Structure formats: C-alpha cells, structure tokens
Amino acid sequence: MPDWQVVVVGAGAAGLMAAARAARRGRQTLLLEKNRKPGVKILMSGGTRCNLTHATDARGIVEAYGSSGRFLHSALAALGPQDVVALFEAEGVPTKVEETGKVFPKSNKAADVLAALIRAMRGSGAELALEEPLEDLRIEAGGFRLVTRRRELTAGKVILTSGGKSYPGCGTTGDGYRWAQALGHTIVRPRPALVPIRSDAAWLPELKGITIPDVLVRVAETDDTSANRQGGPRRSPLTRGDVLTQRRGSFLCTHFGVSGPVALDVSRAITGHDQPRMLDLVCDFLPEVDEESLAEQLAREAQSAGKRRLGTILAQWTVGRLAEVFLQRAAIAADRRAADLSKVERLRLVGSMKRLAIPVAGTLGFEKAEVTAGGVALDEVDSRTLQGKRVANLYFAGELLDLDGPIGGYNFQAAFSTGWLAGERC
Numbered sequence: 001m002p003d004w005q006v007v008v009v010g011a012g013a014a015g016l017m018a019a020a021r022a023a024r025r026g027r028q029t030l031l032l033e034k035n036r037k038p039g040v041k042i043l044m045s046g047g048t049r050c051n052l053t054h055a056t057d058a059r060g061i062v063e064a065y066g067s068s069g070r071f072l073h074s075a076l077a078a079l080g081p082q083d084v085v086a087l088f089e090a091e092g093v094p095t096k097v098e099e100t101g102k103v104f105p106k107s108n109k110a111a112d113v114l115a116a117l118i119r120a121m122r123g124s125g126a127e128l129a130l131e132e133p134l135e136d137l138r139i140e141a142g143g144f145r146l147v148t149r150r151r152e153l154t155a156g157k158v159i160l161t162s163g164g165k166s167y168p169g170c171g172t173t174g175d176g177y178r179w180a181q182a183l184g185h186t187i188v189r190p191r192p193a194l195v196p197i198r199s200d201a202a203w204l205p206e207l208k209g210i211t212i213p214d215v216l217v218r219v220a221e222t223d224d225t226s227a228n229r230q231g232g233p234r235r236s237p238l239t240r241g242d243v244l245t246q247r248r249g250s251f252l253c254t255h256f257g258v259s260g261p262v263a264l265d266v267s268r269a270i271t272g273h274d275q276p277r278m279l280d281l282v283c284d285f286l287p288e289v290d291e292e293s294l295a296e297q298l299a300r301e302a303q304s305a306g307k308r309r310l311g312t313i314l315a316q317w318t319v320g321r322l323a324e325v326f327l328q329r330a331a332i333a334a335d336r337r338a339a340d341l342s343k344v345e346r347l348r349l350v351g352s353m354k355r356l357a358i359p360v361a362g363t364l365g366f367e368k369a370e371v372t373a374g375g376v377a378l379d380e381v382d383s384r385t386l387q388g389k390r391v392a393n394l395y396f397a398g399e400l401l402d403l404d405g406p407i408g409g410y411n412f413q414a415a416f417s418t419g420w421l422a423g424e425r426c
C-alpha cells in the first residue's frame with residue numbers, strides 16, 4: 001500500500017482545488033508546497049484584489065483561449081465560471097462583477113479568496129505540507145516514489161500543479177517541466193505571457209505613468225530596419241501587412257516601454273516571435289473614429305477654429321502630452337495653426353494618431369510575466385480526466401499545462417477548473 005492515495009504537488013490555485021476535491025471524495029490526500037505559505041500568487045493577483053474569474057459562461061472561457069480552448073470543455077463542464085462564483089460565495093466570499101466583466105471579491109481582498117480556498121482544502125481532510133518541495137519523482141510498482149527535501153514517500157496517484165516559470169520569486173521555477181519530460185511528456189517551449197513590453201521609443205519615458213483608457217494595439221512585423229528605432233518618423237509597418245495579433249483596452253506608458261491590460265494581452269505574440277526587434281506595436285489612439293472621419297474632423301476644425309494651435313485642438317481628443325507626440329511624429333510643429341495645415345500634413349497627422357508605430361525591444365521576461373505560455377503538451381493529456389497519456393495515474397492541472405489565457409480572470413478559471421477535474425477523476 002502506498003503512503004498516500006494521492007499526492008498533489010504545488011499549493012497554488014490548481015493544487016488547492018485539486019487536493020480539496022480529491023480529499024472530499026474520500027481520497028487520502030497530501031498537498032506538497034515549496035513555499036512557507038500556500039497560494040502566494042493568489043495573494044498578489046489582480047493588484048492584491050484577485051480577479052478570480054470572468055462574468056461569462058463556459059463557452060466564453062473556451063473562446064478566450066482560442067485554439068487550445070477546446071481542451072477545457074470537460075474541466076469547465078465540471079466547474080464553470082458560475083460554479084466558481086457559487087463556490088466562493090458558499091465559502092463566505094461575496095463577489096462583484098466590474099464593468100470589464102472581471103469578477104473580484106466584494107472586499108477587494110485577495111487574502112479572502114485564498115483563506116476560502118485554504119478553508120475548503122482543510123475542511124476536506126487533505127493534509128498540507130509546507131516548505132516541502134518535491135525534488136524527484138519516479139515510477140514505482142503500484143504508483144510513484146516522491147523525494148522531497150525532507151523525506152521519501154509513495155503515492156498511488158500524483159497530480160502535478162507546480163505552475164509555470166514566471167515570477168520565479170514565488171516558487172514557480174518550472175520544476176514540473178523536468179518531471180513531466182522525464183516521464184515521457186513533450187514540453188512546448190515555455191515563454192513569458194501577459195508581460196510588460198520594452199521599447200526604445202524616446203518619448204515613452206516622458207509620458208511614464210500616463211494611462212490611455214482605450215487604445216487598439218496591433219503587433220506587426222516590420223521590414224523597417226534602417227529607420228531610427230528610437231521612435232523617429234517611420235514608414236508604416238502595416239504596409240508589410242503581417243499583423244500577428246490585436247487587442248483593444250487600457251494602455252500605460254512606463255519608463256521602459258508599455259504596460260497595462262492591452263500591452264500584456266498582446267505580449268505573447270512578441271515572446272513567441274524569434275526576432276522581437278522586428279516587431280512594432282501599431283497603436284490606434286482613437287479607435288472609435290475611422291481615418292476618413294478624423295481627417296474630415298480636422299478639416300472642419302481648420303475652418304471653424306483655424307487660428308487655434310494644433311496642440312490645443314488635439315488635446316481635446318487625447319492626453320495633452322500625447323498630442324505633442326502625434327505632432328512630433330508627423331513632423332509638424334505644435335504651435336502651427338489648424339488652418340495652415342496642408343492636406344498632406346493633415347493625413348500624416350491622422351496617420352500618427354491612428355497608426356503610431358512603437359518599436360519593440362523585447363519584454364520584461366519571466367521575472368514580470370503574469371503567466372507562462374507553453375508547458376505540458378495538451379495532446380498528451382486526456383482532457384476528460386487530465387491524466388497524462390504517457391504514464392498511468394499521473395495527472396496535470398493549472399499553468400503547468402500548455403494553456404494561457406488573456407487578462408480578465410481567465411487564468412484562475414482554468415486553474416480552478418482543471419484542478420477540480422483532476423481531483424474529481426484521480
């Protein structure tokens with residue numbers, strides 16, 4: 001008889017859920033955690049408010065995951081977004097939906113979410129072993145032998161929930177990839193996702209701290225190697241055509257480049273590219289208006305308020321300092337009068353507001369990535385049970401899998417759902 005029927009490795013969102021579910025089903029369950037405390041990422045998530053899921057249904061979650069979404073069908077059927085909300089509410093954590101569809105605890109305290117998860121896990125009878133990282137995992141007759149920092153133990157079934165390799169200071173150093181690979185699984189190259197983007201554009205640091213609420217950002221390949229990558233006037237990168245991804249949302253200028261939800265959401269296209277410096281963020285700072293209408297609006301302003309400085313006119317549509325950037329990038333002096341603009345200049349100005357190219361210099365990497373893209377290949381895991389197809393009784397859940405979702409609570413939802421299903425089927 002093994003020491004434990006089930007050992008779960010990693011007490012994050014997925015592991016806490018998996019251990020609670022397995023133990024609730026009567027499985028004698030041990031949850032191993034490397035850190036002194038469980039759920040460190042939950043505490044720091046959503047700016048310490050924890051955006052625990054999204055106000056949508058299972059289909060909405062599947063769609064947000066794109067091509068890998070169908071892997072989540074069974075997990076979401078077992079525990080969908082409404083179930084997550086109900087589960088936390090039943091544990092004494094009322095939730096609220098914000099305008100963006102993000103679901104948070106009403107208290108705005110991630111600590112409440114974590115406390116509820118720990119309560120559910122403890123109530124289930126699972127045992128939690130802290131500061132006890134798994135160091136080795138081997139197959140043995142009747143199950144597995146696990147070597148931790150403190151002891152050796154045996155288990156009939158193992159659920160790996162050790163996360164990815166982003167924010168390594170949280171304990172997530174990619175340990176699970178090593179064991180999964182040693183046991184025959186393919187690891188899709190891990191890379192940072194939901195990560196701030198670096199740029200050498202000289203104007204960005206001058207605007208640091210400024211948020212622009214609604215920007216359409218496209219990641220585009222450029223052949224513009226000759227132009228000044230510091231952010232001088234450039235050919236439009238869209239002429240080459242290859243738009244890798246696009247998103248719309250809030251945009252934050254920083255001293256190193258760009259952050260905020262929209263930048264994080266497009267970042268996986270950058271970390272997945274083999275030459276990120278060949279990419280531009282092509283930004284539409286007025287996505288509500290098309291280029292033609294904007295040009296007409298400018299022409300009207302030239303007639304009705306022709307004596308006004310262009311800088312003042314543009315400032316009514318956007319943040320004043322950004323207006324200066326538009327003018328500078330269109331090579332037009334800010335003190336020019338609206339009426340003095342030629343048609344060519346007007347179109348150049350419209351282009352700079354609707355297609356401002358920000359050269360990409362890279363990202364802040366795993367250190368600052370909210371999630372890891374890549375991981376245990378999905379086609380080697382049975383999505384109905386989360387059992388791997390290489391070794392019997394070895395299960396996977398959470399970010400360790402090759403699954404990463406957009407900003408908005410999707411990543412916790414996937415971690416909760418897959419954790420729950422693995423605990424249900426082990």
Ligand SMILES: Cc1cc2nc3c(=O)[nH]c(=O)nc-3n(C[C@H](O)[C@H](O)[C@H](O)COP(=O)(O)OP(=O)(O)OC[C@H]3O[C@@H](n4cnc5c(N)ncnc54)[C@H](O)[C@@H]3O)c2cc1C
Binds near residue numbers: 173
């Ligand atoms: C700053 C930040 C903010 C975020 N905000 C949100 C948000 O608001 N909404 C959202 O949906 N997502 C958010 N995320 C993403 C979300 O935190 C992750 O997707 C989620 O935590 C993944 O859950 P997991 O259980 O798979 O992995 P993790 O939560 O990373 O847990 C893995 C656990 O395994 C442990 N471990 C690792 N190796 C070992 C080992 N050898 N032995 C034992 N234990 C081990 C780790 O210490 C860790 O506790 C955020 C992430 C970050 C970094």
